[in-house]
Amino acid sequence: MLEMRNGSWRLFQFRGITVWLHWSWLVVAGIFFVLPGTIFSENIFVGIFTYLGLFGIVLIHEFGHALACRSVGGKADTIMLWPLGGIAFVQPPQRPGAVLWSIAAGPLVNVVLLPILFGLYLLAAFLIPTTPEGIPTTILGSNLIEIVYWLNSINLVLLIFNMLPIYPLDGGQILQAILWFFIGRSRSLQITSAIGLVCAIVGGILALMSGRTWLFIIAIFVGWQAYNGYRVSQIMAQQENQYRFDPWNRR
Ligand SMILES: [Zn+2]
Numbered sequence: 001m002l003e004m005r006n007g008s009w010r011l012f013q014f015r016g017i018t019v020w021l022h023w024s025w026l027v028v029a030g031i032f033f034v035l036p037g038t039i040f041s042e043n044i045f046v047g048i049f050t051y052l053g054l055f056g057i058v059l060i061h062e063f064g065h066a067l068a069c070r071s072v073g074g075k076a077d078t079i080m081l082w083p084l085g086g087i088a089f090v091q092p093p094q095r096p097g098a099v100l101w102s103i104a105a106g107p108l109v110n111v112v113l114l115p116i117l118f119g120l121y122l123l124a125a126f127l128i129p130t131t132p133e134g135i136p137t138t139i140l141g142s143n144l145i146e147i148v149y150w151l152n153s154i155n156l157v158l159l160i161f162n163m164l165p166i167y168p169l170d171g172g173q174i175l176q177a178i179l180w181f182f183i184g185r186s187r188s189l190q191i192t193s194a195i196g197l198v199c200a201i202v203g204g205i206l207a208l209m210s211g212r213t214w215l216f217i218i219a220i221f222v223g224w225q226a227y228n229g230y231r232v233s234q235i236m237a238q239q240e241n242q243y244r245f246d247p248w249n250r251r
Contacts, residue, residue, distance in 0.1 A: 068105030167196035196226030
């Protein structure tokens with residue numbers, strides 16, 4: 001039996017980093033396979049392998065964060081996979097450079113995967129026998145090409161989505177770490193979390209108007225995290241002011 005804690009199953013450990021799978025991942029996977037019209041429900045073979053591929057891409061993205069965080073002396077021992085992707089619980093040292101590297105390493109994994117997955121697609125297209133019109137002669141061949149095609153698309157979409165400069169997405173956190181060099185920690189967090197909050201509200205309204213449930217859930221998650229970030233930035237600013245006016249606490 002897999003060990004379960006806080007609604008998550010312990011999958012495995014690699015380099016001292018334990019990977020947990022939240023139960024909601026299975027529920028969402030189930031919904032995708034049951035909902036008509038998704039790639040998962042239309043072809044169960046393609047669906048299963050594409051979903052496992054998505055799982056793998058998210059997982060190594062999170063390992064990118066965790067291993068980068070450790071390389072700069074930070075703490076990272078848990079990766080949790082849940083329906084909105086993965087979360088690497090990283091605590092990099094509180095320096096802008098260390099935070100920047102820990103966050104940027106995740107999307108960098110997707111950048112490295114771009115040529116690898118595209119090469120795999122070219123290889124599949126080259127090796128799998130096709131008719132003169134370019135249609136694979138076997139069902140297995142056409143399924144394999146479809147899976148590799150979807151993995152390329154998923155990796156590209158994840159990269160673009162993660163790089164949106166909207167806190168708490170990776171792009172927003174990268175922007176915050178860059179601003180940190182110039183205007184300090186609390187101010188950079190205040191600006192990027194405010195941008196995140198505005199984008200979440202606008203995105204949530206657009207999602208409601210267009211009936212996109214999944215986008216609405218993401219907007220709520222982003223908005224909630226951005227709001228928390230904004231509150232933390234205010235507490236930080238207060239503490240910074242305190243240190244500024246109390247010479248005995250000066251760092
Ligand atoms: Zn990430």
